[in-house]
Amino acid sequence: MPEISKRGQSVPMSPFRKLIPFADQAKARGKHVYHLNIGQPDIPTPPKALERVRQTDMKVLAYGPAVGNLSYREKLVDYYRQFEIEVTPDQIIVGSGASESLQILMFACFNQGDEVIVPEPFYANYNGFAQIGDVTIRPITTHINDGFALPSIEAFEEAINERTRGIMITNPNNPTGCVYSKDVLLALGALAKKHDLFLICDEVYREFCFDDNEFFSVLNIPELQDHAIIIDSISKRYSACGARIGAIVTRNEVLLSSLTRYVKLRLSPPGLGQILAEATLEMGPDYLTEVKEEYDRRRSVVFKRLQNMPGVISYLPGGAFYCFAKFPIDDADRFCQWLLEDFEHKGATVMLSPGAGFYASPNMGYDEVRMAFVLNTNDLEKAMDCLEIALQVYPGRVVAKQAEAALRNK
Amino acid sequence: MPEISKRGQSVPMSPFRKLIPFADQAKARGKHVYHLNIGQPDIPTPPKALERVRQTDMKVLAYGPAVGNLSYREKLVDYYRQFEIEVTPDQIIVGSGASESLQILMFACFNQGDEVIVPEPFYANYNGFAQIGDVTIRPITTHINDGFALPSIEAFEEAINERTRGIMITNPNNPTGCVYSKDVLLALGALAKKHDLFLICDEVYREFCFDDNEFFSVLNIPELQDHAIIIDSISKRYSACGARIGAIVTRNEVLLSSLTRYVKLRLSPPGLGQILAEATLEMGPDYLTEVKEEYDRRRSVVFKRLQNMPGVISYLPGGAFYCFAKFPIDDADRFCQWLLEDFEHKGATVMLSPGAGFYASPNMGYDEVRMAFVLNTNDLEKAMDCLEIALQVYPGRVVAKQAEAALRNK
Numbered sequence: 001m002p003e004i005s006k007r008g009q010s011v012p013m014s015p016f017r018k019l020i021p022f023a024d025q026a027k028a029r030g031k032h033v034y035h036l037n038i039g040q041p042d043i044p045t046p047p048k049a050l051e052r053v054r055q056t057d058m059k060v061l062a063y064g065p066a067v068g069n070l071s072y073r074e075k076l077v078d079y080y081r082q083f084e085i086e087v088t089p090d091q092i093i094v095g096s097g098a099s100e101s102l103q104i105l106m107f108a109c110f111n112q113g114d115e116v117i118v119p120e121p122f123y124a125n126y127n128g129f130a131q132i133g134d135v136t137i138r139p140i141t142t143h144i145n146d147g148f149a150l151p152s153i154e155a156f157e158e159a160i161n162e163r164t165r166g167i168m169i170t171n172p173n174n175p176t177g178c179v180y181s182k183d184v185l186l187a188l189g190a191l192a193k194k195h196d197l198f199l200i201c202d203e204v205y206r207e208f209c210f211d212d213n214e215f216f217s218v219l220n221i222p223e224l225q226d227h228a229i230i231i232d233s234i235s236k237r238y239s240a241c242g243a244r245i246g247a248i249v250t251r252n253e254v255l256l257s258s259l260t261r262y263v264k265l266r267l268s269p270p271g272l273g274q275i276l277a278e279a280t281l282e283m284g285p286d287y288l289t290e291v292k293e294e295y296d297r298r299r300s301v302v303f304k305r306l307q308n309m310p311g312v313i314s315y316l317p318g319g320a321f322y323c324f325a326k327f328p329i330d331d332a333d334r335f336c337q338w339l340l341e342d343f344e345h346k347g348a349t350v351m352l353s354p355g356a357g358f359y360a361s362p363n364m365g366y367d368e369v370r371m372a373f374v375l376n377t378n379d380l381e382k383a384m385d386c387l388e389i390a391l392q393v394y395p396g397r398v399v400a401k402q403a404e405a406a407l408r409n410k
Numbered sequence: 411m412p413e414i415s416k417r418g419q420s421v422p423m424s425p426f427r428k429l430i431p432f433a434d435q436a437k438a439r440g441k442h443v444y445h446l447n448i449g450q451p452d453i454p455t456p457p458k459a460l461e462r463v464r465q466t467d468m469k470v471l472a473y474g475p476a477v478g479n480l481s482y483r484e485k486l487v488d489y490y491r492q493f494e495i496e497v498t499p500d501q502i503i504v505g506s507g508a509s510e511s512l513q514i515l516m517f518a519c520f521n522q523g524d525e526v527i528v529p530e531p532f533y534a535n536y537n538g539f540a541q542i543g544d545v546t547i548r549p550i551t552t553h554i555n556d557g558f559a560l561p562s563i564e565a566f567e568e569a570i571n572e573r574t575r576g577i578m579i580t581n582p583n584n585p586t587g588c589v590y591s592k593d594v595l596l597a598l599g600a601l602a603k604k605h606d607l608f609l610i611c612d613e614v615y616r617e618f619c620f621d622d623n624e625f626f627s628v629l630n631i632p633e634l635q636d637h638a639i640i641i642d643s644i645s646k647r648y649s650a651c652g653a654r655i656g657a658i659v660t661r662n663e664v665l666l667s668s669l670t671r672y673v674k675l676r677l678s679p680p681g682l683g684q685i686l687a688e689a690t691l692e693m694g695p696d697y698l699t700e701v702k703e704e705y706d707r708r709r710s711v712v713f714k715r716l717q718n719m720p721g722v723i724s725y726l727p728g729g730a731f732y733c734f735a736k737f738p739i740d741d742a743d744r745f746c747q748w749l750l751e752d753f754e755h756k757g758a759t760v761m762l763s764p765g766a767g768f769y770a771s772p773n774m775g776y777d778e779v780r781m782a783f784v785l786n787t788n789d790l791e792k793a794m795d796c797l798e799i800a801l802q803v804y805p806g807r808v809v810a811k812q813a814e815a816a817l818r819n820k
């Protein structure tokens with residue numbers, strides 16, 4: 001029997017999906033599962049955009065341009081202008097989701113063995129994309145006590161060595177919901193410029209900034225013409241995860257030329273998804289305003305409920321639709337599996353993403369989980385009911401044990 | 411300015427698309443371009459399948475399973491059964507086109523520096539996928555004088571060294587149209603078994619076997635349970651290149667487990683494209699029968715016309731919809747560019763793919779081109795008119811020069 005490759009054996013399992021077999025078994029036994037494990041919103045995809053797909057009258061579903069349809073890229077130019085990001089259609093490369101875009105970027109920006117600095121916890125699949133690209137993620141740990149704010153510029157600078165070729169961030173952040181301010185980003189930009197590093201920013205949640213958090217794009221950092229790269233996707237803002245339409249945007253012409261060669265190898269991004277994506281950009285702002293308000297309400301529900309759960313450490317996320325919380329548990333992997341296998345409240349349970357997969361550093365996040373606010377407030381309350389009771393009865397609960405130990409010692 | 415990676419600088423340009431700027435300029439000047447350069451058929455996508463997309467009434471275009479929708483994979487099981495290929499839905503991994511599937515396979519099967527034997531000329535983008543995977547293609551050259559038949563098993567065996575981990579073929583072949591017989595494939599399978607190599611076969615043209623050529627799948631080679639892998643796509647058989655739906659099919663459970671982890675990183679294949687793909691499998695055989703007859707007619711047109719062009723060496727391809735011919739020219743890159751820039755016949759010209767990109771060996775294919783029979787016979791005749799006249803007047807023609815030299819020497 002031929003052996004598969006070493007990299008094929010070690011490629012990381014997505015933490016969002018590794019518990020799926022247990023969820024399937026739970027459902028097969030009749031248990032309802034509230035999915036907070038994956039950023040798959042229950043928000044309807046814009047009906048007008050879906051209607052455009054239904055109205056398509058093409059004869060041949062042909063290859064499109066490798067870099068994406070020009071008409072779509074032209075509309076994206078107008079879309080970005082709303083955020084004062086000035087780019088041309090030639091500076092946009094449409095990908096099969098942000099996932100493909102990130103992967104191609106690994107190849108085009110970095111050589112094998114190069115390092116990219118990423119604040120952790122980070123979007124877990126970065127670990128897999130880095131492994132595919134043979135790139136090393138050098139993590140800088142952020143902490144729950146300040147809502148996972150970016151570390152100081154000094155911390156970034158200390159992490160730079162002769163192999164460092166880039167800094168990669170997600171703003172607003174997945175999994176923490178942290179939004180990075182203009183000042184912080186300008187300082188990071190100055191560092192990227194000083195050390196001639198690519199500054200890659202995954203900005204797929206830019207619409208979802210709450211309270212007084214304001215979105216600022218790395219493409220708007222002056223003098224970062226050749227260093228700044230954004231990753232984008234329609235999946236979250238238009239609840240169109242299945243369309244698989246993302247993008248890379250940069251003004252670096254050498255990089256654009258290389259990326260173009262990479263995307264030509266896979267011929268073109270999904271054709272039907274691009275019809276939908278283009279249609280989303282022809283709608284007014286009402287859809288996104290409503291969606292943002294809905295996520296804001298959900299954020300309040302999760303925050304309030306977590307605040308009232310003993311031993312849970314949490315915070316109010318400033319953006320996106322995630323919260324990364326610390327639980328009074330022995331092991332989040334075990335807890336999340338137990339939720340699916342052994343726990344039930346009113347015929348239901350909740351599915352969460354265990355924290356460890358969101359770190360590159362070892363032994364981190366073992367008592368943390370990511371929750372995605374992708375259910376309506378009614379379901380979210382029920383999911384929080386499950387979580388609240390689960391944390392009281394989970395055999396591996398840590399606060400309880402500490403309390404018991406304290407009682408015994410009296 | 412940050413430098414892009416070395417691999418990003420050297421990633422090969424797709425030979426199907428590198429002349430596109432010249433084609434665009436020709437069109438801008440009002441010239442009609444007959445595109446024989448890319449396997450983009452003019453055949454209508456099955457109207458019933460497109461209708462299914464139009465009838466979709468989903469509310470949320472959500473992520474699907476990473477390995478593809480179960481309902482689609484179940485129908486694929488029935489589809490493969492028509493070719494006596496017995497597989498289960500779990501042995502099928504749906505990809506974003508054969509391109510993505512091939513790329514993931516490079517990672518899962520091979521380590522960096524491993525070698526895979528590929529008969530050349532081969533589908534040109536294999537060069538790019540191998541570069542991305544840091545895998546070395548060891549080419550075995552096939553020749554036009556026997557219609558690019560596979561070399562002897564001894565030639566394959568001689569190419570095997572300690573780094574060899576696989577053999578990759580395309581059957582029916584792109585770019586040559588050669589169909590490999592059951593006997594040849596059984597012998598190749600025995601070799602793969604003997605040396606414990608993966609035998610990867612790109613079978614996207616399996617419907618298009620003409621005359622007495624019969625299709626035989628590597629998945630039907632006995633005792634190759636863990637070695638055989640097929641690559642598939644709906645792009646060609648259903649003229650749905652823009653859907654971006656492909657597949658990997660194998661019975662190797664360790665490989666399937668690794669591939670599943672890879673595809674989970676990119677979440678899911680295109681959702682709308684899968685609706686179309688599933689619908690194609692619910693139609694009767696009439697569509698494909700008609701399409702095959704149409705390609706057969708086109709094949710005859712191209713063969714007959716090429717036979718009558720002085721100095722052109724050609725053959726009757728047994729399958730697929732390509733012909734790889736040798737022209738009496740100095741350099742196919744130059745000739746193909748000249749066709750777009752400097753040549754015109756009745757307001758039109760023809761676009762072809764230069765041959766060198768289909769080889770891994772240096773200095774091969776410089777006087778060869780690939781032609782795709784993707785236009786109706788009427789347009790194909792006009793394209794052949796252009797080609798016939800172009801070969802007479804091209805300044806870099808070689809036969810003419812030899813003839814002139816012969817005349818002078820008289």
